[in-house]
């Protein structure tokens with residue numbers, strides 16, 4: 137019998153290796169420099185949102201605040217002027233939310249159903265449909281701009297919240313379908329066969345078996361769709377008007393006031409306000425995002 | 436419980452013929468095992484019986500019904516999968532009741548059936564666990580439970596034991612056999628393990644390349660294999676095959692193998708008549724490892740064979756011997772206490788009474804006379 141009662145010394149130190157140490161130092165130095173460059177723009181904007189505009193203009197665009205104020209945030213939210221209406225970004229923020237949330241949820245739901253039908257149900261021409269959908273992913277958005285304008289006017293949805301949401305739902309379905317298909321393709325076929333023998337049809341199998349197994353990819357898709365649609369600019373500018381304008385389109389007009397003075401202070405605050413929802417999503421969902429992308433359906 | 440008839444059934448995947456002209460008549464309450472090498476179409480046939488795949492040609496009759504065009508849920512069949520296919524997000528209880536929910540069985544009836552099956556399979560303490568919290572053997576039981584609650588006309592098993600370790604596999608094998616004895620259901624069971632096939636079945640279907648090679652009871656399959664494929668596939672270690680010349684004349688026929696001056700000659704004695712038509716030609720002789728013996732106490736026609744020992748492999752209950760005759764390498768299974776040295780030349784006796792002869796052209800077994 138081996139002697140397992142006396143424990144060996146588990147805390148043995150590895151001998152110092154100068155070459156390894158030097159490599160470490162070099163690698164970390166490079167990472168730190170790259171990291172600083174990456175975080176710099178955000179830091180500058182954040183600091184500027186806390187400075188008086190006069191200070192920014194007088195001192196320099198990049199600089200440490202000499203005096204701190206929260207007024208920029210207040211102005212940006214509720215009284216800054218955009219195209220001569222001085223309401224701040226608040227109504228545009230709300231408009232974006234009302235458009236982005238349903239568009240995200242609906243495109244995610246459609247993507248999941250599509251992914252299931254394409255991989256686990258004997259769907260005719262599944263591979264052709266999948267190729268078509270993948271093409272949609274790689275199609276540059278400029279190409280579909282005009283067709284969408286025509287389609288929306290036919291539908292009577294030109295420059296409306298519902299119209300833009302529709303554009304994003306359909307454009308986004310290409311992405312969500314791709315994501316969900318690639319996730320669900322790993323779902324064991326036997327599960328679906330067992331459900332068929334158990335007498336479950338398409339939607340019952342989907343609802344009782346596929347959806348409960350899909351939270352990782354649902355989270356990934358929601359994060360992706362929400363950030364993409366929220367940040368999207370081209371469609372937002374093209375398919376909006378003074379009645380309905382998402383925040384990305386509104387920000388563009390923020391600086392253009394009649395005095396000709398650049399409003400860096402509340403401009404920075406407005407940009408940050410617009411960036412908060414995607415940042416929060418990443419902050420709380422980022423872990424799931426990485427996990428969902430790397431994880432199969434069932435281990 | 437029901438009888439299952441599979442009539443001239445074919446299956447095509449694109450241009451690939453996965454099943455060719457399958458004809459099986461499975462009796463009520465019979466335990467039939469489909470066995471064959473990987474890719475021979477066992478799962479395909481099972482899927483067709485289950486209604487998960489459509490036939491390309493042919494008809495299926497279950498009980499009194501023609502089920503060829505019925506979907507899986509209307510066939511009254513239960514299936515246990517190799518992967519168990521338990522629904523990972525449901526508890527054991529939900530796994531078992533899912534089918535009943537779909538068929539809108541009243542809750543009270545569900546409760547009773549679950550309780551009965553849980554008791555039968557001794558999974559009562561597991562009912563509220565998730566599949567991921569179960570061991571392999573427990574999952575296997577749950578999968579069987581899910582099949583049992585249906586009270587189906589037919590049970591299908593697709594390699595249900597192949598994910599278990601060796602010890603558990605033997606235990607579950609016995610349990611399945613007991614369960615069948617007790618419930619008397621008709622079972623079609625797929626395996627690639629010929630020992631499972633031999634031990635479990637009333638009758639065995641040996642398949643190869645989408646074709647049924649033989650459908651018979653285990654003893655017949657083992658002793659009177661229809662052809663060389665069946666003979667080689669069933670039995671472990673495999674049957675030894677030697678292509679030999681048939682020489683001599685009536686009542687005095689010998690099989691001879693010659694190679695580089697070495698020679699193996701087997702006088703046929705009592706079995707000369709079957710090979711009479713082959714004199715001047717060749718046959719393949721098939722000898723199982725246990726057809727080689729050490730002593731001549733047994734009756735039968737024993738032919739001495741001088742063998743040079745190559746490898747000695749004690750398996751516990753027996754000694755497996757790889758030996759050389761002429762330039763052939765053959766395998767024998769001998770009593771455990773027999774431990775010759777390597778390269779030793781020993782005398783073995785070949786029991787001619789039980790060996791098989793195959794036509795070398797068609798590979799079909801030459802019938803005994």
Ligand SMILES: Nc1ncnc2c1ncn2[C@@H]1O[C@H](COP(=O)(O)OP(=O)(O)O)[C@@H](O)[C@H]1O
Pocket residue numbers: 448451453471472473474475476477478479480
């Ligand atoms: N859906 C399918 N499409 C094309 N070929 C298939 C399909 N399913 C099975 N096959 C082919 O049919 C043959 C038999 O498969 P299978 O029944 O699974 O074999 P087994 O269960 O005996 O190992 C294999 O060669 C396999 O590649």
Ligand SMILES: [Mg+2]
Pocket residue numbers: 477478479
């Ligand atoms: Mg198989």
